[in-house]
Amino acid sequence: MQQMKLIPKVDRVLEWEGVRALALRYPRALLLKTIRAVLDRLREDARHSSLAPEVFAEASIVSLVGRELADLSAPSLRRVINCTGVVVHTNLGRSLLPQSAKKALETMAFSYSNLEYDLKAGSRGSRHSHIEALLCELTGAEGALVVNNNAAAVLLALSALAAGREAVVSRGELVEIGGSFRIPDVMRLSGVTLKEVGTTNRTHPRDYLNAVTPETALFLKIHCSNFAVIGFTAEVEAAELVRLGNEAGVPVMADMGSGNLADLSALLPQAEPTVQQFVAAGVDVITFSGDKLLGGPQAGIVVGKKPLVDAMKKHPLMRALRPDKLTLAALEATLALYRDERQALIEVPTLRMLTAPFEELAARAKSMVRQLRRRLPDGIALSFQEGSSQAGGGALPLLELPTLLIEVRVPGLSPNDIEARLRNGQVAVLGRISKGAFLIDPRTVQDTDVADLAAALSALLENPHQG
Known part of the structure; x- marks a missing residue:
């Protein structure tokens, strides 16, 4: 009880020189809230233990208030x-952006832009137009669009192309990745019925063909992300799955996950296939991330056959999942580096x-x-x-x-x-x-x-x- 008498009242603390200096830097409401919190903690500590007298000194309390104010005022998102x-x-924000994206971000963040305005025609334009031609040039695809992440790209593609019908997936590709993102859950949310084929470790071409019914909308191939099945395994590669799809009259969709645009086979002991290889194999729709191996901002990218991509652009979900101008600016600057793969290997931090x-x-x-x-x-x-x-x-x-x-x-x-x-x-x-x-x-x-x-x-x- 004796210690309680050493705890000053709020009005007295406000008169201290050190606190008056803090009042010049912080809003009064925040200052009052912090002083009360510090004094309340002192009371709680004093109830349960004997504290040193200097804890109650003016300098000590001012220091506590100052540190707490600094913590409360500091940005939560930090370097x-x-x-x-x-x-x-x-957990640390994935890929670092290349320096070429810095100027693009500064320009777009602090000025108006032609995000949805066609300057040549003098009329409303589409935000997809700023990226689509460049993505088609780099990948060889007929059409392309960008959403806010790859999970959104998968959700949009399934909703637009297979809602109310079935998608055939190998059991070995029914993955869960970070944040409890599960392929079966995304398929259910998009209104698509999951049809599993094969086993965890081995799936064969006949498994896909035997699963085809009038309700089959897609053959779906999923990147295994952060795990690998090794040993006695078999999977149907993209080119073979396209052949099966052509035979059965079923489009093929591939979620590549990391989205690699550079051929790293000569530079890494283990390299991933490129988006260009999947396009060349004839895969109808390909989704991948902008902020993994590609080394750009968080984004979901879709490339593929033009009629299917156009159907996705018209889907009601597109407005909810579309990217903002900063994402598009950073992504365009990053993608431009891939016009010269040697330049990308030097200037894209992830690749470097x-x-x-x-x-x-x-x-x-x-x-x-x-x-x-x-x-x-x-x-x-x-x-x-x-x-x-x-x-x-x-x-x-x-x-x-x-x-x-x-x-x-x-x-x-x-x-x-x-x-x-x-x-x-x-x-x-x-x-x-x-x-x-x-x-x-x-x-x-x-x-x-x-x-x-x-x-x-x-x-x-x-x-x-x-x-």
């Missing part, structure tokens, strides 16, 4: 330094990070350590160990990319302590823990990150025994 080595990290060879990463790791050591105080130890990076984003699940990792050791801190403190720092740093060590993978660290990474590591020596 993160990705030291995990996962290139397309879904995925295809970086071990020798380049080893040199990068050693250069980073030299830069960090010049900035870090004594007491933080950095060393090297070989390891591997991952593609992430539901792409290439078996791919392991050799890399040279940087191990961080700090006296008095466990790897878990280091991880937690870096994650909660002024600029969040996310690495990984493996075999009892905290590790930084240079594959996903950008040149512009090094100074902030050094500052974050230096802060580990401040009160090092705080876990």
Whole structure:
């Protein structure tokens, strides 16, 4: 009870010089709410334990109020330094955009645009027109459209092309990906009846043909995303499924998931097929993501036969799923780089990070350590160990990319302590823990990150025994 008397009233706190300074920077309502919250916590703590007298001092309370105000006012969506080595990290926003998208975004964000206006005709236009020709040029498809993500593309395609009828899918492709996105659920939501064929590990051409009835609207092929079935397996490849579809008079739709536009077969030990290959195989409708292997903004892309794509454009769902001008601007700038694949491999960050060879990463790791050591105080130890990076984003699940990792050791801190403190720092740093060590993978660290990474590591020596 004696401690309760040390807790000041709100009116008194408002008169303190430090709080008056805060009042010049923050709205009064937020300031009052924060002061009350801080004082309420002090009362609660004082009821349950004996607190040091300095906790109730003016300087301590002003500091608590100031820190809480800063936390409340800080943007929730923050920059993160990705030291995990996962290139397309879904939890960290997936792909980094190429620099060419920056100017396009700045222009479109702060000016009016011809989003749905045909400047030549002087009349209303279509937002699809800004991307369709470029996508058709790059993929060889007859038609194309863009929605807000690949799940939306699948939902729209199924709703427009197969609602009220059946779609035939291999049991081995009935996947669930992040966020509990399940193919059977999407099919049910789109009004399509799922018809499973084959087994989990083996599906044959005859399975599709035996499933055809007058109600069959599509043969559907699904990318297996973030898992792989290995061993005694068999699947029907896209070209063979097209042949079966032609024989049965059934269109073929393929959800490619990651949507690769560059031939990476010579650069990676395991490469995915390209969208161009699926188009050349005759697949009628292909859906894929804009923000995975393509390396653009979040988007769902559809390419395929013009009559089918046009039917999707006219579907009522299209308005709910359409992309905004910023997505289209960033996607157009990214796609333009693929007109020269060599340029795309250099300028699209996702492709550049995925295809970086071990020798380049080893040199990068050693250069980073030299830069960090010049900035870090004594007491933080950095060393090297070989390891591997991952593609992430539901792409290439078996791919392991050799890399040279940087191990961080700090006296008095466990790897878990280091991880937690870096994650909660002024600029969040996310690495990984493996075999009892905290590790930084240079594959996903950008040149512009090094100074902030050094500052974050230096802060580990401040009160090092705080876990």
